[in-house]
Amino acid sequence: MRRTLVKASLHTALNVLFFTVIGTFLLAITFFQTRDRIAQSEQTEKLKLISQLIPSSSFDNDIVADAQHLAPDALLGTTTGGTAYRARLHDQPVGVVLEAVAPDGYSGRISLIIAIKADGTLGGVRVVEHKETPGLGDYIDIAKSDWIQGFDGKSLTPQHDADWQVKKDGGQFDYMAGATITPRAVVKAVHKALQYFALHRTELFMQNSPASPDKGRRGGVKESTK
Amino acid sequence: MSAFFSPFISKPDTVSAIMLKVLLALLPGIALYVWYFGPAILVSITLASLTALATEAAMLKLRKRPVAPFLKDNSALLTAWLLALSIPPLAPWWLIVVGTAFCIAVAKHLYGGLGNNPFNPAMVGYAVLIVSFPVQMTHWVTPLGMGATELSFVQQLQYIFSGILPGGLTLDAVTMATPLDTLKTQLHLAHPANEILTQPIFSSLAGHGSEVVAIGFLIGGLYLLASKIISWHLPVAFLGTLFLVAGIFHLADPSHYVAPVFHWFSGAAMLGAFFILTDPITSPTTHKGKFIFAAGAALLTYLIRVYGAFPDGIAFATLLMNICVPLIDAYTQPKVFGKKEKKA
Amino acid sequence: MTSQEMKDIFYNGLWKQNTGVVQLLGMCPILAVSSSVVNGVSLGLATAAVMALSGAAISPIRHAVPNEARIPVFILIIAVLVTVIQFAMNAYVHALYLVLGIFIPLIVTNCIVLARIEAFAAKQPPLQSAMDGLAMGLGLSAVLAVLGGLRELFGHGTLLSGIDMVFGAGAKSWVITVVPNYHGFLLAILPPGAFVTLGLLIAGKNYMSQRAAANEQRKPIKPAVVTA
Incomplete structure (x- = not known):
């Protein structure tokens, strides 16, 4: 009785092991077959997003690889850090793409990427993830309206900080009636990111020691479906 | 409510009388509404009532039920009025029409008609509208005496049906x-x-x-x-x-x-x-x-x-x-x- | 396999035992990704591929797996196949992969896959099992196509939006704008719209089946046609 139980268990275990080995083998093959292609797709995807903000003709470096990990910062609204992608032409800084978070959206955090040119003007802003009310606060998404393009070319206005508000509060930015919390949050976050850039300009453009752009999902430069 | 009707439904004339009294009871509120926010609400109530009766008749026909006795029970009218009172009076005309039609067709008749609907039809209509058209659902008329530009009845009508405001006015100036x-x-x-x-x-x-x-x-x-x-x-x-x-x-x-x-x-x-x-x-x-x-x-x-x-x-x-x-x-x-x- | 058997398998998968509107299995992805035709059909086809492949893979080994290790081994095989498809989609249709996101790996947990393996592939020869998986998957895709189409049409007034995620930027012109300058009916796009539309589809299917049954009764009984 004991023997047969042991034997049966062993048989089952070996059986499962056998299929596991085959499965692992199959997965390994597929992984190696698709790895380069996936990395390439991810790179193109990031580049596509970045080139919406900084025209790809204006830089000549490998911008996705020329990344720097940034520590969490209150001005960027990041709590786990973020990545800065640097654009250079003939090794001269052209601009930087920063990840930032607007923590005070109507329903939570709004993740942004913000391109700032070397002279401190905005190349553009995009929302990569948000939970704003569909049809009401989601006009910050480029897929829904071109509101976000209102930031293009703007820069800090040290003499007149009040400009960095929505028109309802006396600033220069449009908003849609009925949904002012969302644009307020985005305007505030972009304003702070510009201040961050002004404070950290030199460090941001520092050349990398053999770069290790943090891999995978963390990069966050990823079009969201939400 | 399950498969059987509440006792009062066996006498349609009683339902009709009760519903009529409920509609009457809404009148003081509606009158004050008109006083403070202008007559636009009367337009939404009318639109809602017409849509409700038309949808009710169409659904009863489709379901091969007698149309006249059910139309006279006033329950569709009550649903229409409650919905009209819950949405901004200056909303475009199609908003109230879509909402009321949804109330009657889906929330009432698809569930088996009067007496069988588990959800309050007017509230279903409201939920559908607020989820689907949040922008139109947040522009409420500014009440009398708040210093805002007041629209005349004709201007309100024109806005509801064509979306055109009198010269130079933005929606923000007349709503809040x-x-x-x-x-x-x-x-x-x-x-x-x-x-x-x-x-x-x-x-x-x-x-x-x-x-x-x-x-x-x-x-x-x-x-x-x-x-x-x-x-x-x-x-x-x-x-x-x-x-x-x-x-x-x-x-x-x-x-x-x-x-x-x-x-x-x-x-x-x-x-x-x-x-x-x-x-x-x-x-x-x-x-x-x-x-x-x-x-x-x-x-x-x-x-x-x-x-x-x-x-x-x-x-x-x-x-x-x-x-x-x-x-x-x-x-x-x-x-x-x-x-x-x-x-x- | 006889042609009658084949016919039965496809009749079951596409209509009589349809996963989407009859068995109501795997509702989570059905409701979540059916916001447009392209999303719905893509996930439907991915599921169909997994079901056909897993049917073909599991049926030949059905006698080799001890009964008590059955479920883990089946799930293992399904998981491997799903991961392979996930890699492939990530590599070749990256944009679509990002949209479908979590729902691709979740095909593993879609109960319809294991249900068909248990109910069919574990008892039938490989070809039949593969065909059953394919038929069930195609039935699911059909429901997702109709559901996605209705939701997209009512929600955005378009059809086939996002087709460029599958066939590249050149396919952008394939998008059909049915109602120009549409206001948008958000309810259809949001999750509640998925429930409402699916409910209407189920009602439609029941209506058609009942009418067919009623017609059948009225008709005089025809002599059965015997096919070999």
Whole structure:
């Protein structure tokens, strides 16, 4: 009785092991077959997003690889850090793409990427993830309206900080009636990111020691479906 | 409610008379509404009524039921009026038409028609509209005496049907957010509650103008109570619980939570207590059940108002409690006398 | 396999036992990704591929797996196949992969896959099992196509939006704008719209089946046609 139980268990275990080995083998093959292609797709995807903000003709470096990990910062609204992608032409800084978070959206955090040119003007802003009310606060998404393009070319206005508000509060930015919390949050976050850039300009453009752009999902430069 | 009809439905003329009295009871509120916000509301009520009757007739035809007796029972009209009163009067004409058609066709007839619908049809229509068209649903007419440009009736009509405002006016100039919405936005910006309430949109009880309309609905509700069309359990439990919960929060932190009276006279609280929750088809049958139902609705309303993403919570609270009605009914049904409990 | 058997398998998968509107299995992805035709059909086809492949893979080994290790081994095989498809989609249709996101790996947990393996592939020869998986998957895709189409049409007034995620930027012109300058009916796009539309589809299917059954009764009984 004991023997047969042991034997049966062993048989089952070996059986499962056998299929596991085959499965692992199959997965390994597929992984190696698709790895380069996936990395390439991810790179193109990031580049596509970045080139919406900084025209790809204006830089000549490998911008996705020329990344720097940034520590969490209150001005960027990041709590786990973020990545800065640097654009250079003939090794001269052209601009930087920063990840930032607007923590005070109507329903939570709004993740942004913000391109700032070397002279401190905005190349553009995009929302990569948000939970704003569909049809009401989601006009910050480029897929829904071109509101976000209102930031293009703007820069800090040290003499007149009040400009960095929505028109309802006396600033220069449009908003849609009925949904002012969302644009307020985005305007505030972009304003702070510009201040961050002004404070950290030199460090941001520092050349990398053999770069290790943090891999995978963390990069966050990823079009969201939400 | 399950497969059988409530007793009063066997006599259509009685339903019709009751519904007519409920419609009458809405009149003081509507009159005050017109006084403070202009006659646009009458246009939405008319549009809603026409759509409701047309949809009702079409659905009855499709379902091969007699059209005339059901059309005369006034229940479709009540649904239409309640929906029209819950949405901004200056909304484009198609908004109320889509909403009312959805109420009658989906929320009422697809569930089996009068007596079988588990959800309050008007509130289903409201939920569909607020979810689908949030922008159009947030432009409320600015009440009389707030210094805003007042539109004439013709101008209002023109805007409802064509979306054109008289020269140079923006929608922002003639509309605003509701008091509840304004309160929520301002609290979000970290202003203390007592400071917010000094703004001109607010008045002694709640919102300027809208508080008086709420009193109008309260008067109509008291008439319904007096004429024994509704029982006191639902409104008392609803308003009592709302007062209690709002009171506890207000006492704990008055800078974040406004006084309970504000909650009573803002949004659709009065309309909900006397006209929406009291729908006999979608509320429990026993007194105990009614208490649980209304108290739950009040609690949910408060939570949605304070923590939710939508400015008012009556509609969603009502719908959520509607789902619980069969359960509440099952647990509050009096034991049948003489029947011994089975020993398991 | 006889042609009658084949016919039965496809009749079951596409209509009589349709996963989407009859068995109501795997509702989570059905409701979540059916916001447009392209999303719905893509996930439907991915599921169909997994079901056909897993049917073909599991049926030949059905006698080799001890009964008590059956479920883990089946799930293992399904998981491997799903991961292979996930890699492939990530590599070749990256944009679509990002949209479907979590729902691709979740095909593993879609109960319809294991249900068909248990109910069919574990008892039938490989070809039949593969065909059953394919038929069930195609039935699911059909429901997702109709559901996605209705939701997209009512929600955005378009059809086939996002087709460029599958066939590249050149396919952008394939998008059909049915109602120009549409206001948008958000309810259709949001999750509640998925429930409402699916409910209407189920009602439609029941209506058609009942009418067919009623017609059948009225008709005089025909002599059965015997096919070999």
